[in-house]
Amino acid sequence: MQNKSLIVISFLLAFSFPASISGQETADTTRRAAVKVFLDCQDCDMNYTRQQIPYINYVRDVREAQVFILVTDQNAASGVEQFTFTFQGQGNFKGMNDTLSYTTNPDQTNTEIRKKRTDMLKMGLMRYVVRTPLFNEIEITHNEELEGEEVIDRWNYWVFELSTEPQFESEEEQKELGLRNSVNISRVTPELKLEIEMDHFYDREKFIEFVNTDSAETTTYSTRSTSMDNLFVKSIGDHWSAGIKWDLGSSTRENYSFTTRILPSLEYDIYPYSEATHRQLRILYSIGYQFNNYIDTTVYNRTSENLYLHSLNIAFQVQKKWGSINMALTGSNYFNDFSRNRLELNSWISLRIFKGLSLEIYGGVAHINDQFNLKKGEITEAERLLQLRELQTRYRFAGGLQLSYTFGSIYNNVVNPRFNESHFHF
Numbered sequence: 001m002q003n004k005s006l007i008v009i010s011f012l013l014a015f016s017f018p019a020s021i022s023g024q025e026t027a028d029t030t031r032r033a034a035v036k037v038f039l040d041c042q043d044c045d046m047n048y049t050r051q052q053i054p055y056i057n058y059v060r061d062v063r064e065a066q067v068f069i070l071v072t073d074q075n076a077a078s079g080v081e082q083f084t085f086t087f088q089g090q091g092n093f094k095g096m097n098d099t100l101s102y103t104t105n106p107d108q109t110n111t112e113i114r115k116k117r118t119d120m121l122k123m124g125l126m127r128y129v130v131r132t133p134l135f136n137e138i139e140i141t142h143n144e145e146l147e148g149e150e151v152i153d154r155w156n157y158w159v160f161e162l163s164t165e166p167q168f169e170s171e172e173e174q175k176e177l178g179l180r181n182s183v184n185i186s187r188v189t190p191e192l193k194l195e196i197e198m199d200h201f202y203d204r205e206k207f208i209e210f211v212n213t214d215s216a217e218t219t220t221y222s223t224r225s226t227s228m229d230n231l232f233v234k235s236i237g238d239h240w241s242a243g244i245k246w247d248l249g250s251s252t253r254e255n256y257s258f259t260t261r262i263l264p265s266l267e268y269d270i271y272p273y274s275e276a277t278h279r280q281l282r283i284l285y286s287i288g289y290q291f292n293n294y295i296d297t298t299v300y301n302r303t304s305e306n307l308y309l310h311s312l313n314i315a316f317q318v319q320k321k322w323g324s325i326n327m328a329l330t331g332s333n334y335f336n337d338f339s340r341n342r343l344e345l346n347s348w349i350s351l352r353i354f355k356g357l358s359l360e361i362y363g364g365v366a367h368i369n370d371q372f373n374l375k376k377g378e379i380t381e382a383e384r385l386l387q388l389r390e391l392q393t394r395y396r397f398a399g400g401l402q403l404s405y406t407f408g409s410i411y412n413n414v415v416n417p418r419f420n421e422s423h424f425h426f
Contacts, residue, residue, distance in 0.1 A: 032057075035093075035128045038065035039121075040321065045114055052118045055134045056125060062352060066091050067128050068321045069121070072277040083117055084277035087124050088321065093131075100124050101277075157187045175206045193233040193243070201225045205386065221386055225251035238272040245286065254390050255375045257295045263288035263311075277319070284313040292373060299374045299392075307372070308335040323351040323358075333370070340370040356405050363399020 035056045039049070050058060059065050070086040082103045089096035102120045104113050129135060165180040178201075185196040204222040211217060226249055233243035245263045250256050265286040271279050287310040294303050311332035318325050326348045333341035346364035353359055374392055383389040 033133050035125065035132055035134075036064055036066045037069060037125070038062045038067070038321075039069045039071070041069075041071035044071065044117070048114060049118055049121065053122055053125065055129060055137055061356060062321050066093050067125070069124070070319060070321065071117075072319050074277060082277075083120070085120055085124055086278065087128075089128070093128055096127065098124060098127070157189055159186050159188075160184070173208045173210070175208075176204070178203045191235050193231070193235075195229075195231040197227075197229045199225075199227045219382075221382060221388055223253050223388055225249065225253065227251075235273075238274065239269050241267045241269075241273075243267075245288075252295065253388060255295050255298065255373045256292060258293045259291065259373075261288065261290040279319070280315065280317040282313075282315045284315070286311045286313075294373060295375075297376045298372060299376050300372065301376070302372070305372065309333065310335070321352075323349070325349050334372075340372065341367075342370045343367045358404050360402040361399070362401070364397070365399075366396040368393055368395060 036059045037056045038059055038061070039046075040062075046058075062068055066089065068088045068090060070088075071083060072086070073081045073083045075081060082101055085100045085102070087096075087098040087100075100120055100123065102116055104116070108116070126138075129138060161182075161184040163180075163182050165178075167176075167178040167180075169176045181200040183196075183198040185194075187194045202222070202224045204220060207219045207221075209217045209219070228248045230246040231243065233241050235241055243265050245265060246261070248258075248260045250258050263286040265284060267282055267284040269276075270281040270283075288308075290307040290309060292305055292307065297303055309332060311330060313328065313330045315328045316325065317327075328344075328346050330344045331341070344364065344366040348360075348362040350360045351358065371390070371392060373390070375389060379389060379391065384391070
């Protein structure tokens, strides 16, 4: 009886074990046949994306990919973004390219936007997935309650955004209160663009020095600023735009009780504006008038003055599968005194050098010689340390770089959110 049982067990193992291996091999073969995708997206939730789109292979090197996907975004209006998805086939999918776009709604939450962006990725990937064995795992559905109806925009493209950000911090010998408020109003159409941004900032720091157990000395410092920036732009064809910028404001740190600047402007983009999410080379010229009324007498013994100025801005941007480049060169000077000028260069460059190796360089440099607003008089230690007052400088420079190299498995399909930091940091 015991021998007979052993024979039965051996018989079952002989047939079931090869079958399980065969099933595993079939699953592995199917998975290896899935589309290899390199997703270039700066702010995508990759854990969520992998969970929602499990029928592709995510690779870490663009050269291993059959499909390269570049996700870019630009502001379509205040509080609204337009995402562009560029699909580029490689290898056996070479020539199968596509471009899709999705524009958010001001009422959508971050969760809703994340879902819609992922849905757009799913739709764009279907033309590649249908050519793989994983096609059998896909089902396409729709909302049966959908009804055709005309869409009427009751707001006529107007968008309003209000925000407030109170902050406070308290210790035994120091207390700080900060408040930021902003109002953004915009109306953006293909022909016209109107943006109004109002900001208010207030910060107060109180220092308490205990002379003895019964008395203490209190010193309070505060800074405040308000601004209102207005922009109106009219489209003139595929390459030209004309508009006007009008800014108003005040700032205790910058010694302005009131300042306003009006700049009629003209812009030319060498590439059509329709290609803005992929490449731009914009040349913007502005000329106009500025009035300053100062809180305290300036180093030039002025309490107010009228100024005339012009500026030229050249901005270059390109986003490709090898990386991206963003650069902006701005020069300006005042007609009242041509020696009063400013030149700035800001850039951010990301390059994939070769398999696994990438380089990011960012920085900015400025030559500054137009500080008409500097307050006259000695600078106190508190003003310097707490940045209560703008200081004279001839230059500004900041930057950095990051070099990274990755190696190992080309696949990156696994989702594991354990121990992700989500608690509040002081």
